[in-house]
Amino acid sequence: MALVAQAQLEAGEGEADYLRGKLATSEFYFKRLLPRTAAHRAAIEAGSECLMKLPAEMFAL
Secondary structure, three states: OHHHHHHHHHHOOOOHHHHHHHHHHHHHHHHHHOOHHHHHHHHHHHOOHHHHOOOHHHHOO
């Protein structure tokens, strides 16, 4: 998406403001959201063993 938007901007095609918005959105995603995937993966791969060690009584209200 970002590559296409950049190419269109350079070629003078399309709506410039819209394409710059696409580039800004892409930059935000790649710099702020995508790096979180490593932490999410580590949490998933860690499993639930530590949580399952808690007795059921600890969850009663």
